Amino acid sequence: MFIPLPSKATPQVKTHQFTQNAVDSQDLPVYGDGSNIREWIYLKNSCRAVDLALREKVVGEVYTIGSHAEKTNLEGTEAMLDAVGADDDLINFVEDRAGHDQRYALETEENRNTRLGTGIHVRKGSRTNRRTLLGLTMPAKDKPIPPSEWRTIVDNVPLVSVDLIVEHDDGVLLGKRENDPANGEWFVPGGTVLKNEARTEAVHRVAEEELGESVIIDEGLGTYEHFYDTSEIEGVDSKHYLATAYRCHLAHDEPTFSGDDQHSAFEVFHPPFNDLHPYVQQYLDDW
Incomplete structure (x- = not known):
């Protein structure tokens, strides 16, 4: 899940920490060769889909919320770097952890005709987090009004x-x-x-x-x-x-x-x- 960075929080989730590291030109550790696949979805979009299902859908029905936006960990990391204008040489491949799942994905075919399956670009979400991080650290004269x-x-x-x-x-x-x-x-x-x-x-x-x-x-x-x-x-x-x-x-x-x-x-x-x-x-x- 791709989570927006709160304005008054210390980054603790991977996407937060990676964006922070990229802004600060620090290494981004990637397990193994980065080929593990994840389906990325923006937290606010996931919450919006849950709310939509509660308000507009059929009682007793089962809904799966996905994005159909599968990326390898390496692709996701490269997208974050691209979003903040950082170089790929910040990627640091580290030893893979034991039992590391190769792929996570969710079948949401039944929801194709609904508005439940909504994702967000990793690059786009990283830009949102970047603006928050810069807003916390930039000089007062350059901050948003x-x-x-x-x-x-x-x-x-x-x-x-x-x-x-x-x-x-x-x-x-x-x-x-x-x-x-x-x-x-x-x-x-x-x-x-x-x-x-x-x-x-x-x-x-x-x-x-x-x-x-x-x-x-x-x-x-x-x-x-x-x-x-x-x-x-x-x-x-x-x-x-x-x-x-x-x-x-x-x-x-x-x-x-x-x-x-x-x-x-x-x-x-x-x-x-x-x-x-x-x-x-x-x-x-x-x-």
Whole structure:
């Protein structure tokens, strides 16, 4: 299980410790030749699947929660290193332990038509842990804006953001939002632009953070104003975005999409586009 690093905890789980070691340029010990296979699933996605089964499924039915994301320990370690920008020479092969299981996996075929089997990229989860670790150790001037100051910003000024109209399989990739202001809606990937970050740079960062994939920008569609009468921030009852939309496509032919903290699922929508959020509909009309 791939576990997100809590903001006030000392890493004790392998994924936590490996991410910490990679950030600190310390060795990452790997048993044997690293060929042992594990099925990786993000803890929050596993919890989301349990909650979904409790709320929406049949009483007495048995559900298996898996990700179909099998990787060897070596592949998982290499993905973590790639996520934090560390070199493979940090890998330190150590003597294999006795009775080390060669493979763990779970058959979840019966759940293929449900939203239970949802995983997350190891690389993507490592980036999440890396941001937490850096937030704990970086200088104060470089840390994320404190919640109280962020609340003041959102309450008083519009947010500059980018939205990604990602083309895939002759359609457009949308994610089902798990947070306000578009909670429960199928929406395009997007996020705020950071200070000193070009909007095109923000597009690539958002794609990596939300999709775990790289994208190629095809064209800019212009800037749109979005007004919401709700917010995920306590004490703030509205949000205002100045969003620049970019049409882009995935850099890889066979991507693997997965849920994250902001999305319960991803799906490719094909024309005609109906019953979508008005702001998404506006993008697709211009697309």
